Amino acid sequence: MKPKTNISKNKTALPKAPSIKTSESPTETSVDLKPNESGGPLWRKLLAGSLGFAAFGLIILTVLSAWFSQTLTSTPRFINTLKSLPNSSALQAYASQKLSQQILDNTTTLDLEKQFLTPTQVRNQTPTQAKKLLKPKIEAAISQVISSPSFASLWTRTISSAHSQALAAAKDTSTSASINVQPELNSLVAMLHKTQLGSLVKADTLNSDAGVIKLKPDQLNNLRNAYRAIVDVMRAYMAGAALAIALMVLVANHRRKAIRNLSLATALGMGLIGGALSGLSRATFTNLDPQEQAAVQSAIGLITSGLKHLVLVIAVITLVIAVVANFWPPLGRRWKALRAK
Numbered sequence: 001m002k003p004k005t006n007i008s009k010n011k012t013a014l015p016k017a018p019s020i021k022t023s024e025s026p027t028e029t030s031v032d033l034k035p036n037e038s039g040g041p042l043w044r045k046l047l048a049g050s051l052g053f054a055a056f057g058l059i060i061l062t063v064l065s066a067w068f069s070q071t072l073t074s075t076p077r078f079i080n081t082l083k084s085l086p087n088s089s090a091l092q093a094y095a096s097q098k099l100s101q102q103i104l105d106n107t108t109t110l111d112l113e114k115q116f117l118t119p120t121q122v123r124n125q126t127p128t129q130a131k132k133l134l135k136p137k138i139e140a141a142i143s144q145v146i147s148s149p150s151f152a153s154l155w156t157r158t159i160s161s162a163h164s165q166a167l168a169a170a171k172d173t174s175t176s177a178s179i180n181v182q183p184e185l186n187s188l189v190a191m192l193h194k195t196q197l198g199s200l201v202k203a204d205t206l207n208s209d210a211g212v213i214k215l216k217p218d219q220l221n222n223l224r225n226a227y228r229a230i231v232d233v234m235r236a237y238m239a240g241a242a243l244a245i246a247l248m249v250l251v252a253n254h255r256r257k258a259i260r261n262l263s264l265a266t267a268l269g270m271g272l273i274g275g276a277l278s279g280l281s282r283a284t285f286t287n288l289d290p291q292e293q294a295a296v297q298s299a300i301g302l303i304t305s306g307l308k309h310l311v312l313v314i315a316v317i318t319l320v321i322a323v324v325a326n327f328w329p330p331l332g333r334r335w336k337a338l339r340a341k
Contacts, residue, residue, distance in 0.1 A: 040253035041253075044251050044252065044253050045252075045253055047251050048248050048251045048252035048253070048258055051244050051247050051248035051251060052244075052248045052252075052258060052261065052262050052265075054240075054244045055241055055244035055245045055248055055262055056262060056265045056266060056269065058237055058240045058241035058244055059241050059266050059269075060266075060269050060270075060273070061237045061241075062234070062237040062238045062240075062241045063270070063310065063311060063314060064273075064307075065230075065233055065234040065237050066234050066237075066238070067306070067307045067310055068230065068234075069230045069231060069233075069234040071306070072230060073167065073227065073230060073231065075160060075163050075164045075167060077306075078159065078163045079156060079159060079160050079163070080306065081303055081306055082159055082303070083152075083155070083156045083159070084302050085155070085299065085302055085303075086146055086147075086151060086152045086155050087147075087152065088295075088298040088299070088302060089298075090291075090294040090295045090297070090298040091295050091298055091299060092143055092146050092147055093143070093291060093294075093295070094291055094292060094294070094295035095142070095146055096139040096140075096142040096143040096146065097139060097291060099142050100135055100138040100139040100142055101135075103138055103200065104131055104134065104135060104138065107200060109127050109130055109131060109134070111199070111200075112130075112134050112138070113130055113134070114199075115196060115199050115200070116134055116137040116138065116141075116196060117130070117133060117134065117137070121133060137196075138197075141195055141196045141197050142197065144195065145191065145192065145195055145197065148191075150191055151188075151191065154184060154187055154188060154191065157184055157187075158181055158184040161180075161181055161183075161184060162179055162181050165177075165178075165179045165180065166179055166223065167227075169215060169220065169223060169224075170223050170224050170226075170227035171227070175217065175220075176214075176215070176217075176220075177215045177220055178212055178213060178214045178215060179212070179213040179215070180211065180212045180213075181211045181212075182210060182211035182212055183211075184211070185210065185211040186211075189201055245262070248262065256325050256326075257325075259321070259322075259325045260322045260325040260326050261322075263318040263319070263321040263322035263325060264318075264319070264322045266314070266315075266318040267314075267315045267316075267318040267319040267322060268315075270311040270312065270314045270315035270318065271311075271312070271315045273311045274308050274311045274312050274315065277304045277307060277308045277311075278308065280300055280304070281297050281298075281300045281301035281304065282297060283297070283300075
């Protein structure tokens, strides 16, 4: 009989091998692809690039044509563009010089001597010497009129009246039209009578047909065709730009990058236009004398100041859009991840 062997019931637990979970398809790797960031066909990339380039050009043309159209087809904007011209010292000097020369060439020296020189100044002076004395005095009298607040107000009324009548004729369908600024010219005559130049104006008021521009049928047709062309071109550029942008976003493999690149290009283009306009107002024209050049530079600067402000505002806006398009999605994902924790 075999003896019984006592076996301890306490068994030592062996460590379990780590369990490894394998995918049913070990060859497939899961990658978290971001929307519209996974690449795509080359033809879509090329087409989106072409559409972006077209959109960039159309945006530039839209901005320029919109400013041009609004300036010419809106009387308030037209006034705001031109009303500051009489306040330019360069334009005042140029106008005084040219008008004084016209007065010297078309008025007898004797009449001018009576008005601007004393008997002592006239004594023993030849006509040529008298004209040299008269010229600065006539220029000063003209400059005093042009620089006065009354003339600035009259200038604003004149361009407002002329533009509103021309705009009404462009929108109308009648076979005849005219532009009448005679009331404003009569106000100018009354203003001149209060200065040293008053004796040069023989009449208190102008003739009945003075200051009235009667448009001929062909001139009227040209005016209306120009008005329609200005408006239609602006609308065509605007529609083309909107369509090109929409198609670019639809076709692009990387929509966010496409918007960012277009915005950056537009901001750069607007900045360059603003710089070009600033340079144009300081450009040197070889065929002009210094006084004429200063007047032209001043006029260009004043007339294009609204356009420069517009393009710089658009440059800032598109730059902000580019920054948002570049950084907003990653920041948005991080914010969602932080909220999930």
